[in-house]
Structure formats: C-alpha cells, structure tokens
Amino acid sequence: MTVKDLELTGRHTSVAVPQLMVQGVLTWLRSRLVSGAVCVCVGACLLLHYCSVCQNKSWQKLKTMVHFSPFVVSFKKRYPWVQLAGHAGNFQAGEFGRLLKRYCECEQQCLQKLMKDTLRPYVPGYYGVVQRDEQDYNLMDDLLADFDSPSIMDCKMGSRTYLEEELTKARERPRLRKDMYDKMVAVDPGAPTEEERAQQGVLKPRYMQWRETLSSTATLGFRIEGIKKADGTCNTNFKKTKQREQVMQALKDFVDGNTQILKLYLERLEELRSVLDQSVFFRTHEVVGSSLLFVHDSSGKARVWMIDFGKTVPLPPDQTLDHRTPWVEGNREDGYLWGLDNLIDILSSMLPQTP
Ligand SMILES: Nc1ncnc2c1ncn2[C@@H]1O[C@H](COP(=O)(O)OP(=O)(O)OP(=O)(O)O)[C@@H](O)[C@H]1O
Numbered sequence: 001m002t003v004k005d006l007e008l009t010g011r012h013t014s015v016a017v018p019q020l021m022v023q024g025v026l027t028w029l030r031s032r033l034v035s036g037a038v039c040v041c042v043g044a045c046l047l048l049h050y051c052s053v054c055q056n057k058s059w060q061k062l063k064t065m066v067h068f069s070p071f072v073v074s075f076k077k078r079y080p081w082v083q084l085a086g087h088a089g090n091f092q093a094g095e096f097g098r099l100l101k102r103y104c105e106c107e108q109q110c111l112q113k114l115m116k117d118t119l120r121p122y123v124p125g126y127y128g129v130v131q132r133d134e135q136d137y138n139l140m141d142d143l144l145a146d147f148d149s150p151s152i153m154d155c156k157m158g159s160r161t162y163l164e165e166e167l168t169k170a171r172e173r174p175r176l177r178k179d180m181y182d183k184m185v186a187v188d189p190g191a192p193t194e195e196e197r198a199q200q201g202v203l204k205p206r207y208m209q210w211r212e213t214l215s216s217t218a219t220l221g222f223r224i225e226g227i228k229k230a231d232g233t234c235n236t237n238f239k240k241t242k243q244r245e246q247v248m249q250a251l252k253d254f255v256d257g258n259t260q261i262l263k264l265y266l267e268r269l270e271e272l273r274s275v276l277d278q279s280v281f282f283r284t285h286e287v288v289g290s291s292l293l294f295v296h297d298s299s300g301k302a303r304v305w306m307i308d309f310g311k312t313v314p315l316p317p318d319q320t321l322d323h324r325t326p327w328v329e330g331n332r333e334d335g336y337l338w339g340l341d342n343l344i345d346i347l348s349s350m351l352p353q354t355p
C-alpha cells in the first residue's frame with residue numbers, strides 16, 4: 001500500500017539522501033507498514049525528516065519512492081513542512097521562508113509572468129532559478145511559513161488533468177504504463193479492460209481520465225488531493241471522493257466545523273474569481289493540473305493560493321479561453337472557472353444562510 005519499488009518515470013526519481021540508508025528505511029517500512037493514512041504520515045515523516053537532515057549531500061538516483069504523499073519534512077527544525085501531493089523528492093528547504101522546487105521550464109515561464117500579472121497576490125512569490133548540488137530549482141515563497149501548525153488542503157482544479165499535447169503524444173507514441181495499471185488495480189480491480197489486463201499496462205491519458213471520473217474532477221471541475229490537519233492527521237485517500245455530499249463532508253472535517261474559517265476561505269475564493277476574470281495571464285493560458293492550496297491555523301488566519309504551474313501552457317496568440325466551456329479536443333478549455341464556481345457554491349451552501 002505505501003512503499004514499493006517503482007518503474008522509473010522521470011521526475012519521480014531523486015531525493016536528497018544516501019541511497020543505501022534510505023533503502024534500509026524503506027525496507028523497514030515495507031515490512032512494518034499497515035494501511036491507514038496516519039501510518040503513511042509517520043513513515044513519510046521518518047524518511048523525509050532524515051532527507052532534510054541530509055539536504056546538503058548530493059542528490060542521488062533512488063529507485064524507490066514512497067507512494068501516497070503527504071511527505072512531512074522538518075525544514076531545518078524550524079517548522080514542519082508538508083508536501084501534500086505531487087511528485088516525491090521535488091522540494092527542498094530554502095532560506096527565509098522560501099522553498100526550492102525542482103526546475104521545470106514551463107513553471108518558470110509561468111511564475112515569471114505571474115509576478116507581473118494581477119494574480120501576483122494569489123501565487124507564491126517567485127525569485128528565479130537557483131542551483132543546489134548541480135540541480136536547478138525554482139525558488140519560491142513557502143506558503144506555510146507564516147502559519148503556526150497549519151491545516152492544509154490541496155485541491156486540483158479543472159475538469160481535465162492532462163494536456164491536449166499529452167493526448168497527441170500518446171497517440172503518436174503509445175507507451176504502456178505498468179505503474180498506472182497497478183495503481184488502477186489497487187483502487188478497483190475491475191477497472192482495467194480485458195486488453196489492459198492482458199498487457200498489464202494502461203496509457204497515461206486513459207489512467208488520467210479514469211482518475212477524473214472516479215473523483216469529482218469530471219463532475220465538479222475540481223478534486224481534493226490531500227488534507228493535513230493541525231492535529232497531525234493526514235489523508236490523501238480522496239481518489240473516490242466524487243459526490244457533492246462527500247466533498248462537503250471532507251471540507252467540514254478540514255475546518256473542524258469552524259464556520260468563520262469557511263467564511264474566510266469563501267471570501268478569498270470569491271476575490272480570486274474576480275481577479276481571474278481580469279487576469280491576462282489566465283485568459284491566455286491553458287491551466288491544467290494546477291492546485292489551490294488552502295492553509296489555516298488556530299489563530300484564525302485562512303488563505304488560499306494557486307500553486308503548481310508545471311502543466312500551464314500559453315495559448316496561440318489568437319486564442320483565449322473562458323475556462324467554463326466544456327472541453328472538446330481542440331478547444332483547450334480546462335474547466336478551471338467551472339470548478340471554482342462549484343467550489344464556491346459548495347462552500348456557500350455550508351454556511352448558515354443570512355436572511
Ligand atoms: N509554495 C508552496 N508553499 C508551501 N507548500 C507548497 C508550495 N508549493 C507546493 N507545496 C506543497 O507541495 C505539494 C505539491 O506541490 P505541487 O503540486 O507544486 O508539486 P508537483 O510535484 O508539481 O505536483 P504534481 O505531481 O501534481 O505535478 C502541495 O500539495 C503542497 O502541499
């Protein structure tokens with residue numbers, strides 16, 4: 001369920017730890033772990049606390065990964081930092097409340113443009129590319145830095161989680177993914193077709209579409225990827241959270257029923273929506289796989305930011321998107337605003353109605 005050898009797939013492969021020691025930890029985890037998100041937390045915490053201690057050593061190729069984030073990293077023992085979703089080993093601690101995310105040119109281009117866009121207050125501040133141990137990173141604000149024991153939620157936005165160009169590539173050069181087949185079977189043994197079963201592999205777009213329809217991505221235009229609460233509990237098991245009522249329950253649990261926090265989140269999302277309507281960047285980009293990061297703490301502070309622009313790409317000069325029109329191949333619509341409308345609607349319905 002949690003730790004296993006993995007077919008190497010691009011960005012999954014490196015973490016900042018000596019390989020042998022990590023393999024020892026992983027072997028221990030593999031032999032000991034039982035199911036449950038809290039156990040995942042503890043295991044990942046042990047491993048990645050160690051990673052952070054060793055963060056000045058060179059990054060090494062590691063043919064193993066911890067499945068199912070979150071990854072809890074103690075950044076220089078200052079405060080625990082949590083990676084709720086995404087690829088393992090992509091982040092390192094920076095200085096002064098900043099963090100380093102493994103370099104991705106597409107993300108760099110977006111963050112640079114976003115620093116000059118009306119969306120600037122809704123994305124992490126960006127400070128350029130830095131090198132550590134021969135690896136390039138994008139340096140950005142750590143959005144958790146100003147919070148005390150924060151509760152965090154990652155919501156992946158949009159009705160589509162793969163780029164149109166990924167579809168084209170998969171058609172031109174179909175590549176069967178055994179790791180995705182295995183992830184599919186782990187959730188639903190009946191999901192693969194007979195052909196996929198015989199091949200023991202699925203194409204990436206097929207897997208991504210299956211994930212979209214299993215969760216709320218296809219029906220609501222967003223899905224919860226993970227939640228970590230101030231009490232230390234973590235849950236990344238939202239693959240089947242699909243119905244509006246299930247989403248509401250997860251949100252209610254995330255804020256511990258605190259309507260004041262819900263209200264602050266709602267206000268922030270409404271502001272974000274009106275800024276998105278004005279944003280040149282947003283109008284001229286296909287925004288896929290990007291998340292909203294929700295953060296609050298017991299002081300009553302609650303904020304939301306847009307993160308992850310690794311699959312946000314510029315449109316041709318003559319094209320714009322409204323981000324609400326349903327997607328058909330070729331129109332490049334991503335359903336981002338449709339998802340945000342739904343999220344806002346759900347949060348509003350959870351608040352007591354004012355006469
Ligand atoms: N600027 C930030 N400040 C604080 N936490 C962050 C920040 N950026 C990312 N995170 C944490 O890391 C997680 C993964 O981030 P992100 O989606 O950018 O990674 P990724 O590896 O590109 O993901 P994906 O696999 O979806 O492409 C988030 O869920 C969040 O917990």
Ligand SMILES: O=P(O)(O)O[C@@H]1[C@H](O)[C@H](O)[C@@H](OP(=O)(O)O)[C@H](OP(=O)(O)O)[C@H]1O
Nearest residue numbers: 009011087161180183204208211289310311
């Ligand atoms: O959440 P899951 O079920 O583990 O599936 C992963 C998730 O959809 C990621 O967003 C995706 O990375 P990208 O968004 O960067 O494509 C990754 O593809 P990958 O394995 O090809 O990196 C998937 O494996």
